[in-house]
Amino acid sequence: xxxxxxxxxxxxxxxxxxxxxxxxxxxxxxxxxxxxxxxxxxxxxxxxxxxxxxxxxxxxxxxxxxxxxxxxxxxxxxxxxxxxxxxxxxxxxxxxxxxxxxxxxxxxxxxxxxxxxxxxxxxxxxxxxxxxxxxxxxxxxxxxxxxxxxxxxxxxxxxxxxxxxxxxxxxxxxxxxxxxxxxxxxxxxxxxxxxxxxxxxxxxxxxxxxxxxxxxxxxxxxxxxxxxxxxxxxxxxxxxxxxxxxxxxxxxxxxxxxxxxxxxxxxxxxxxxxxxxxxxxxxxxxxxxxxxxxxxxxxxxxxxxxxxxxxxxxxxxxxxxxxxxxxxxxxxxxxxxxxxxxxxxxxxxxxxxxxxxxxxxxxxxxxxxxxxxxxxxxxxxxxxxxxxxxxxxxxxxxxxxxxxxxxxxxxxxxxxxxxxxxxxxxxxxxxxxxx
Amino acid sequence: xxxxxxxxxxxxxxxxxxxxxxxxxxxxxxxxxxxxxxxxxxxxxxxxxxxxxxxxxxxxxxxxxxxxxxxxxxxxxxxxxxxxxxxxxxxxxxxxxxxxxxxxxxxxxxxxxxxxxxxxxxxxxxxxxxxxxxxxxxxxxxxxxxxxxxxxxxxxxxxxxxxxxxxxxxxxxxxxxxxxxxxxxxxxxxxxxxxxxxxxxxxxxxxxxxxxxxxxxxxxxxxxxxxxxxxxxxxxxxxxxxxxxxxxxxxxxxxxxxxxxxxxxxxxxxxxxxxxxxxxxxxxxxxxxxxxxxxxxxxxxxxxxxxxxxxxxxxxxxxxxxxxxxxxxxxxxxxxxxxxxxxxxxxxxxxxxxxxxxxxxxxxxxxxxxxxxxxxxxxxxxxxxxxxxxxxxxxxxxxxxxxxxxxxxxxxxxxxxxxxxxxxxxxxxxxxxxxxxxxxxxxxxxxxxxxxxxxxxxxxxxxxxxxxxxxxxxxxxxxxxxxxxxxxxxxxxxxxxx
Numbered sequence: 001x002x003x004x005x006x007x008x009x010x011x012x013x014x015x016x017x018x019x020x021x022x023x024x025x026x027x028x029x030x031x032x033x034x035x036x037x038x039x040x041x042x043x044x045x046x047x048x049x050x051x052x053x054x055x056x057x058x059x060x061x062x063x064x065x066x067x068x069x070x071x072x073x074x075x076x077x078x079x080x081x082x083x084x085x086x087x088x089x090x091x092x093x094x095x096x097x098x099x100x101x102x103x104x105x106x107x108x109x110x111x112x113x114x115x116x117x118x119x120x121x122x123x124x125x126x127x128x129x130x131x132x133x134x135x136x137x138x139x140x141x142x143x144x145x146x147x148x149x150x151x152x153x154x155x156x157x158x159x160x161x162x163x164x165x166x167x168x169x170x171x172x173x174x175x176x177x178x179x180x181x182x183x184x185x186x187x188x189x190x191x192x193x194x195x196x197x198x199x200x201x202x203x204x205x206x207x208x209x210x211x212x213x214x215x216x217x218x219x220x221x222x223x224x225x226x227x228x229x230x231x232x233x234x235x236x237x238x239x240x241x242x243x244x245x246x247x248x249x250x251x252x253x254x255x256x257x258x259x260x261x262x263x264x265x266x267x268x269x270x271x272x273x274x275x276x277x278x279x280x281x282x283x284x285x286x287x288x289x290x291x292x293x294x295x296x297x298x299x300x301x302x303x304x305x306x307x308x309x310x311x312x313x314x315x316x317x318x319x320x321x322x323x324x325x326x327x328x329x330x331x332x333x334x335x336x337x338x339x340x341x342x343x344x345x346x347x348x349x350x351x352x353x354x355x356x357x358x359x360x361x362x363x364x365x366x367x368x369x370x371x372x373x374x375x376x377x378x379x380x381x382x383x384x385x386x387x388x389x390x391x392x393x394x395x396x397x398x399x400x401x402x403x404x405x406x407x408x409x410x411x412x413x414x415x416x417x418x419x420x421x422x423x424x425x426x427x428x429x430x431x432x433x434x435x
Numbered sequence: 436x437x438x439x440x441x442x443x444x445x446x447x448x449x450x451x452x453x454x455x456x457x458x459x460x461x462x463x464x465x466x467x468x469x470x471x472x473x474x475x476x477x478x479x480x481x482x483x484x485x486x487x488x489x490x491x492x493x494x495x496x497x498x499x500x501x502x503x504x505x506x507x508x509x510x511x512x513x514x515x516x517x518x519x520x521x522x523x524x525x526x527x528x529x530x531x532x533x534x535x536x537x538x539x540x541x542x543x544x545x546x547x548x549x550x551x552x553x554x555x556x557x558x559x560x561x562x563x564x565x566x567x568x569x570x571x572x573x574x575x576x577x578x579x580x581x582x583x584x585x586x587x588x589x590x591x592x593x594x595x596x597x598x599x600x601x602x603x604x605x606x607x608x609x610x611x612x613x614x615x616x617x618x619x620x621x622x623x624x625x626x627x628x629x630x631x632x633x634x635x636x637x638x639x640x641x642x643x644x645x646x647x648x649x650x651x652x653x654x655x656x657x658x659x660x661x662x663x664x665x666x667x668x669x670x671x672x673x674x675x676x677x678x679x680x681x682x683x684x685x686x687x688x689x690x691x692x693x694x695x696x697x698x699x700x701x702x703x704x705x706x707x708x709x710x711x712x713x714x715x716x717x718x719x720x721x722x723x724x725x726x727x728x729x730x731x732x733x734x735x736x737x738x739x740x741x742x743x744x745x746x747x748x749x750x751x752x753x754x755x756x757x758x759x760x761x762x763x764x765x766x767x768x769x770x771x772x773x774x775x776x777x778x779x780x781x782x783x784x785x786x787x788x789x790x791x792x793x794x795x796x797x798x799x800x801x802x803x804x805x806x807x808x809x810x811x812x813x814x815x816x817x818x819x820x821x822x823x824x825x826x827x828x829x830x831x832x833x834x835x836x837x838x839x840x841x842x843x844x845x846x847x848x849x850x851x852x853x854x855x856x857x858x859x860x861x862x863x864x865x866x867x868x869x870x871x872x873x874x875x876x877x878x879x880x881x882x883x884x885x886x887x888x889x890x891x892x893x894x895x896x897x898x899x900x901x902x903x904x905x906x907x908x909x910x911x912x913x914x915x916x917x918x919x920x921x922x923x924x925x926x927x928x929x930x931x932x933x
Binding site for chain 1: 617620621623624627628631632634635636637638827828829831832833834835836837838839840841842843844845848
């Protein structure tokens, strides 16, 4: 498959996601994701991201990464000064085929040294990119070159191994996908890739805080939070792969609605078919990758981390629990001195998104509400590591345009039968407790 | 000495009496008071009636600081006291300006011889030393009286300064007390809220107890502030000389400072030129130097009397003749008096110098304090208050996004209240210090005319009592947007702004 410059633009226009377009547009020089050798493949689609173009010099695929400070938008309303590669976080996906010889230039435009560790890739020790151990670090302004032959396939990653805590907390990371030279045992129609990360972008700030180990503010797929994460689009019956890498500091149980997927690969490359497992949730541990494959079923299906706090944007921790607190009267007293005060959450937090969406409850600058997103049936009340798999009948191959909301066939949608809580005669224990 | 001899003497005395102004020096006093203190003194009955009417009119409305000063001048016993003391000084002057009255002595001596008449003696004598020193003595007394006038003006200045200080102390104290009430209300709201969290089972008892303790502390603070305000009110009423139970009110808010302060050097020079007590001290040194001269001149003169003595002897004979009595300067020639007079001059000169030095220091210190207080006020106005308000606004934003809790918000508001109290106290201190500076300089400052901004220390931090209490709890609003696919447009919420 060959993609011309025009194709790319059509492709991007089809995407329709502004943020994604602006990022990917940087790749418009030569996004030649064409397969080489005999291993033709469907190019990986890095959600909200892009694939690094390369050129072939004397049979070696040459890539050029630039480590640099960037401005990154997590979703409209939250922009931060981050570090990344070639203008983005995650850096562009490096995509190759097993057996390729690759030469990767790394230019350091940061103000401190860096290097690149090719996480999970088999290579000579001197190419492993561990500062002090296997190489001198790349000083600011310097360019180093790494060169090795890919002797494996699978979903891999790259990241710095110099001042690693700070550089990764700031967003330096990327995916390194190696397609098997012998092709896939099952034809893959769509191949999505995403990298999990966490960010201590405290409310009201605009630079991640590297000192945080567990109380993170933003949980991201490819450095984006819902609702800014692109949907994964597929045609009914297509075989879809979702490659998930984790460079965050938490393990993430990645859960997919609508199907049972098969786990078909990971850091160890594409697994033997006999090793494939059928799951609906797969924990992707820190520093791990997993390939999830499924046959697409029509509908709009949630795809998310099952740690429920990871599907929220910035949250307060340790704030008083409002559930069940009747503030009648007291609220009025407080409003006398604090006119903006509003009692919230007595019944739960379901109302919260209405307040924040309507704009009358302004939050800290550069901070996203914790619950976001609108669907055809109301608020989605999600953030962070959440997106949708949108499957429709008859989508053309390579059509990644968002198909809109799913039209449910009659009789296949939950519907209201009563507005009276006394409806029916359900068995309840201790019914006096609730109203 | 015949009575005829007394004629020319009387003429001299009368002349010296006539040199005293009939208005008892009041014109100069009024002029000094107006010039140095910027106040109108009521000295006669007509002026006093007018001042009283003016005071009543002013008391009918909330007092501004100038009203307070006018009322104090009309009412304060300090004024009457100062004027009474001046009356004493006037009496001294009058006395010193006249020769002592002659002495008439009568005596009747019974004879032990039977049949003899009682011996009757009449003598009329006049202290002649008085006559000799009269001119000097009158001049000295005049000096003393001038000094007394300066001191009276100083007392008035002191009254004005204290009135101003206590005025601002009272306005500040009442403002702080109102604010402390609001803080107590805030703490009370926090406690009430904590009770609701406790009822819901969401906080442990200790957390409720902490809020309760804070609420009680705030209530105690409010009580203290109220007591302080009452005490300030009593002091102020006393300073003004108000009758028991006489109603009055002061302005609700302290005025903000405005204008530029004079340069310290200029104020020191002005003070040395203006301070009535310094003028009085210098005058006293002059007067004592004069006295020293007189004492020296008449040091040989003891007690010298001339007189006429008439005696009727027991036999009925009448003997009349002049009498002179004088102390003979044999054993001393009044050296003690001279030494005392010299020491008094030295002392007075040392006092005047000490006062001069201390005035310069006090003016500089007060000037620096006013300038510092002004900067503190400005920092409150342009930095601390806006920052504290911003902290509340930012905390509100955090609460909106459930990143902070309501107690954080109330805490932030209380910190803002505390900052506001500091602001009020800074403004109060500024005005107090400015009154102190005025007193130190001893003259109305040119900058006083533009010292008060038309703006007052208004609290955006304080809830407006007129503002509506509530805009309706969001809890009661309907958020049924989940029910139907076509009904998920935004609900129009009331804006929470007042």
